């Protein structure tokens with residue numbers, strides 16, 4: 001849930017670069033003959049982005065790589081543009097692929113930096129917001145390619161909902177309030193060991209559709225559980241500080257220490273860290289506890 005700038009690379013230039021990486025001359029010729037589709041795809045995607053209705057774009061059948069998508073161009077041809085022409089290429093398309101990953105600035109926009117952005121090759125992943133298995137026409141459309149952590153990428157998989165209110169948040173095109181207003185909540189157990197539970201609560205002014213969308217986003221990125229796994233070291237470090245360097249602070253002063261992180265505008269407002277510190281600052285039990293043995 002971090003908004004990032006959409007890629008600026010030209011869809012038709014990227015198409016040309018990817019076509020160059022296709023080894024089968026017959027497939028390559030079919031793709032070249034249908035180059036016009038990329039501009040149409042870009043326009044359709046942009047129109048859906050304006051209304052957040054990507055789910056209504058036409059989808060291909062499950063599997064069926066031989067299904068014709070446009071003329072004699074198959075789903076398999078379009079998917080190979082990505083797998084062979086882009087990811088598998090050593091040319092300009094691969095360079096653009098690697099540049100796309102940099103748009104996230106090492107922080108996955110779906111989970112707000114919860115997931116690791118560096119895999120064993122040190123390069124992270126690219127998620128197809130609309131999965132290429134169902135929307136092959138957008139397999140190399142730059143604005144459908146979102147840098148993400150492997151967990152978010154895998155979590156959303158090849159499924160995409162058919163209802164607008166169940167769509168995950170689009171890091172390039174969704175409305176600013178999803179990324180600027182607070183909608184995560186935290187409950188602190190007020191007992192030791194301290195347990196923290198993350199949840200979702202939309203501001204009262206939001207529409208029912210937006211409320212359902214953040215619920216779905218939280219669910220499909222598995223954030224309830226993933227956030228919880230992040231907090232242990234921060235909590236034990238804070239408890240240790242409360243017993244030592246912060247032992248003379250009043251509850252109100254300690255709350256201010258917590259609020260400096262809760263209000264840190266450099267971190268995603270609904271990411272695990274700001275949510276955790278906000279929840280701890282709100283907990284009278286946590287702020288008044290000196291954790292003496």
Ligand SMILES: [Zn+2]
Nearest residue numbers: 108111149152
């Ligand atoms: Zn992620």
